Every structure is written in structure tokens, then in C-alpha cells.
Amino acid sequence: MTYPQIDYAKYEKTVYWEDVGVGMEIPSITREGTLRQSVKRLASHWGFHEIHFDHDWARMEGLPQVILPATLHYDYLLTTLTDWIGINGVVKKLGYQNRNMIFCGDQITTKGRVTNTYVENGEHLVDLEIWNEKQTGANTTPGHATVALPSRSGS
Numbered sequence: 816m817t818y819p820q821i822d823y824a825k826y827e828k829t830v831y832w833e834d835v836g837v838g839m840e841i842p843s844i845t846r847e848g849t850l851r852q853s854v855k856r857l858a859s860h861w862g863f864h865e866i867h868f869d870h871d872w873a874r875m876e877g878l879p880q881v882i883l884p885a886t887l888h889y890d891y892l893l894t895t896l897t898d899w900i901g902i903n904g905v906v907k908k909l910g911y912q913n914r915n916m917i918f919c920g921d922q923i924t925t926k927g928r929v930t931n932t933y934v935e936n937g938e939h940l941v942d943l944e945i946w947n948e949k950q951t952g953a954n955t956t957p958g959h960a961t962v963a964l965p966s967r968s969g970s
Contacts, residue, residue, distance in 0.1 A: 829903045832932065832939035832964040841899045841927040841943065846891065848883045848921045880918040888913055888956040891947050895925040896960055903965045907940065911958030915949065922950040927960070939966045 873881045889911060896906050917923055927945035934940070940963055947956040 828901050830900055830964055832941065832966045833968075835929055835932055835941050835964065837929055837931060839929045841895070841929070841945075843924050843926045844891075844895045844898065845922060845924040848887070848917050848919055848923055878916075878918075880920065883917045883919065883921075885913045888917065888947055891923060891925045892945050892956060892958055892960070895927060896943075896945065896962060899927070900962050900964060905963040906960065907938075907963055908961040909945075909958065910960075911945075911956050913956055915953050915955035917947070917949065917955055923955070924948045930959075938963045940964075 873879075889909070892911055893906065893909060896909065897904075900906070925945070925947050927943045929941055929943055931942040932940070933942075940961055943960045943962070945958045945960050946954045948954055
């Protein structure tokens with residue numbers, strides 16, 4: 816089995832508040848939903864319902880394939896945000912809704928767009944809409960987030 820290489824350089828970059836504007840899209844990430852991801856996520860919160868790892872059970876339940884747990888949808892959103900903001904940014908809020916199932920084998924692209932930038936209580940904040948999109952174009956997980964970014968002014 817081959818494991819993906821970790822790109823440590825992405826954590827060394829800094830996104831500054833002054834470099835972000837309304838309408839800007841953040842870097843998207845595309846991944847394939849896998850049974851391995853599903854089982855690892857289930858193990859983290861003891862959520863072992865068979866539709867998330869047993870192909871025969873999923874079909875018995877009327878599903879075409881094993882579905883990824885809803886909490887993995889959240890992980891995709893959060894990972895995309897943290898990869899974008901790097902170690903100098905902070906995710907302040909992240910809300911989302913699960914509206915469509917993600918099956919093992921689906922190609923999921925997590926995307927985001929800046930909707931507002933502002934300073935509040937000394938923090939340089941950015942609001943975003945963020946979502947997971949299947950290869951079919953279906954938005955499975957519409958969400959919104961607020962991140963705090965460092966300022967070039969240092970304040």
C-alpha cells in the first residue's frame with residue numbers, strides 16, 4: 816500500500832487578511848471517498864452503523880453503495896479551511912448541513928468563497944461559504960465559516 820506524502824510546505828505559508836477579498840475563492844481540494852476513511856472516522860466516535868462499512872448491508876438498506884458518515888463531510892470542510900489558512904489562522908466558526916449522501920468511490924471537491932471581511936474586537940475576520948460538491952455537481956454539504964487571519968499591520 817502506498818501512503819500519500821505530506822506537503823509540510825503548505826503549513827509554512829501565511830494568508831494575510833489584507834490579501835483576501837469578497838468573492839475570492841479559496842483553493843479547492845478533491846478527494847475520493849473511501850471505505851478506509853469511513854472506518855477511520857467511525858472508529859473515532861464509535862459510530863459503527865453497517866451502512867458505513869458493509870456493502871451488502873448498505874444494499875439491503877436500499878443504498879447503491881456504502882455511504883460515508885456525516886461527520887466525514889465536516890472533516891472535508893474543516894481540512895480545506897485549515898489547509899488554506901495555515902498555522903497562523905484560526906477557524907472561529909463552522910456550520911454546515913448534510914443534504915446529500917456521499918458514497919464510497921465518489922469524487923468530492925470541497926470549495927469555498929469569501930463573503931465578507933471585517934475587523935471585530937481587534938480580530939481580522941473572514942466569512943466564507945464553503946461546501947462539498949460531488950462529481951455530479953450536487954452540493955452535498957452547504958456551509959458557512961468564519962476564520963481569523965493575521966494582519967500585515969500586526970494589529
